[in-house]
Amino acid sequence: MTIRKHAILSALTMSLLFSASAQAEEAAKPGTKPAEAASPMAGTGQATGTVQSAGPVQTATDAPTAQDDTAAPPALTVPAPVSIYLDGSLLQTEAEPVNVNGTLLVPMRRLFEGQGAKLSWNNTDKMVTATKDGITLTYRIGELSATVNDRTVPLNAPGQISGGYTLVPLRFVSEALGSTVTWDQAVRTVHVSTITFETSIRWGVNLRSSPDSGSGPADKATPSLTLVSRSANTGRRSPASATSVPNSGGGSSASSANSPDTDSGSNILELLPTGSKVHVVREVDAFWLEVRTPDNRTGYISAKPKYTDYASPSLTDKQADELIAYGETFLGTPYVFGASPDQTASFDCSSFVKRVFQDTLAVDLPRVSSDQAKAGTEIGLDELRKGDLLFFGARDLNIGHVAIYAGDNKLLHTYSEKYGVRTEAFSDYWKKRLVTARRVF
Numbered sequence: 001m002t003i004r005k006h007a008i009l010s011a012l013t014m015s016l017l018f019s020a021s022a023q024a025e026e027a028a029k030p031g032t033k034p035a036e037a038a039s040p041m042a043g044t045g046q047a048t049g050t051v052q053s054a055g056p057v058q059t060a061t062d063a064p065t066a067q068d069d070t071a072a073p074p075a076l077t078v079p080a081p082v083s084i085y086l087d088g089s090l091l092q093t094e095a096e097p098v099n100v101n102g103t104l105l106v107p108m109r110r111l112f113e114g115q116g117a118k119l120s121w122n123n124t125d126k127m128v129t130a131t132k133d134g135i136t137l138t139y140r141i142g143e144l145s146a147t148v149n150d151r152t153v154p155l156n157a158p159g160q161i162s163g164g165y166t167l168v169p170l171r172f173v174s175e176a177l178g179s180t181v182t183w184d185q186a187v188r189t190v191h192v193s194t195i196t197f198e199t200s201i202r203w204g205v206n207l208r209s210s211p212d213s214g215s216g217p218a219d220k221a222t223p224s225l226t227l228v229s230r231s232a233n234t235g236r237r238s239p240a241s242a243t244s245v246p247n248s249g250g251g252s253s254a255s256s257a258n259s260p261d262t263d264s265g266s267n268i269l270e271l272l273p274t275g276s277k278v279h280v281v282r283e284v285d286a287f288w289l290e291v292r293t294p295d296n297r298t299g300y301i302s303a304k305p306k307y308t309d310y311a312s313p314s315l316t317d318k319q320a321d322e323l324i325a326y327g328e329t330f331l332g333t334p335y336v337f338g339a340s341p342d343q344t345a346s347f348d349c350s351s352f353v354k355r356v357f358q359d360t361l362a363v364d365l366p367r368v369s370s371d372q373a374k375a376g377t378e379i380g381l382d383e384l385r386k387g388d389l390l391f392f393g394a395r396d397l398n399i400g401h402v403a404i405y406a407g408d409n410k411l412l413h414t415y416s417e418k419y420g421v422r423t424e425a426f427s428d429y430w431k432k433r434l435v436t437a438r439r440v441f
Contacts, residue, residue: 086192093106130177136148146172155169174192203306204271278293284300306363320385330352381434
């Protein structure tokens with residue numbers, strides 16, 4: 001009996017030793033991760049830009065199911081770190097951002113100062129005060145509300161002091177200072193933009209990777225044209241009257257360069273819809289603007305007044321120069337009363353004006369001068385600038401003639417079979433017959 005007991009105890013001991021050895025061997029296999037490796041920043045985020053925490057994660061202590069007592073615990077992954085870009089540049093923070101229930105906390109100094117705010121810190125009260133462009137933000141670390149210009153604003157998570165750094169909610173601080181915050185879940189990146197997107201898209205226009213003409217019509221309402229341009233980066237081209245191409249109206253359109261709104265091509269990034277906003281980074285030339293979109297994309301769009309409400313004296317001057325330069329390529333073209341604007345072999349006064357404005361600036365004027373005189377806004381003679389329209393009484397009509405003001409007291413127009421398209425002085429003869437002056441761009 002004693003011998004049998006010893007045998008049973010020996011068998012049990014060997015079984016336990018074998019089981020422990022097998023578990024140790026399994027734990028030592030490559031790729032096995034302890035539950036503690038899971039990161040507290042396993043956020044999924046939302047399109048709104050707030051970084052969100054993941055749901056509960058199964059750990060090594062979770063019991064296997066009764067049906068499969070050999071099932072291994074699920075693999076645990078550590079999410080990639082969150083990157084923060086301020087106006088397109090990576091923001092190097094003094095410490096790693098911290099995710100608190102979906103709210104991203106970051107060290108405050110570079111966040112405030114990077115957005116142009118002046119910062120002061122009261123160490124006794126743990127109070128931060130930031131000022132920028134008439135905005136005053138006051139916040140006591142650890143509280144769930146802050147003050148913005150005497151208005152109390154609730155926070156989703158309180159700021160904290162960790163590792164010697166004062167951390168504050170990124171989205172709240174940035175938006176309180178007037179910035180825009182977006183979250184790109186695919187690359188776990190926060191974009192903060194201090195830029196004001198002040199320019200509105202009037203007519204859907206292509207955002208392009210480069211300011212070139214493309215290869216075909218993008219704006220179906222506009223004939224397929226190319227503009228004659230004297231911009232610095234295009235040089236002077238031969239007169240547009242030398243060549244013509246068919247357009248959608250059955251006539252022909254002058255061939256020229258720099259027509260971003262009427263072309264398509266591989267450089268198109270996206271279509272910016274009517275009503276969307278952009279920030280103009282710079283004026284490339286008379287026909288192109290470099291812009292940035294609220295989702296931090298940069299590219300080039302047409303500068304023609306049809307497409308945006310952006311305007312500046314410098315752009316207007318460039319466009320007026322191009323308008324006159326293009327019109328002058330038709331000098332000497334015969335005058336024919338009633339000439340169609342769908343061809344360039346001849347013009348009357350209003351078909352010439354309509355064609356020049358449409359080809360260069362995509363400004364679609366009515367066909368006859370009396371209707372053109374209703375476009376744009378009325379201006380006085382003392383306000384005239386290059387590119388304005390002047391309307392005169394002629395042929396026993398209150399308004400029977402139109403001319404383009406070419407600057408330096410000169411007119412660019414056509415009215416006589418003897419001269420055709422010409423420039424001449426804005427003399428007393430014409431001033432006596434002036435009815436109104438209009439500005440259309």
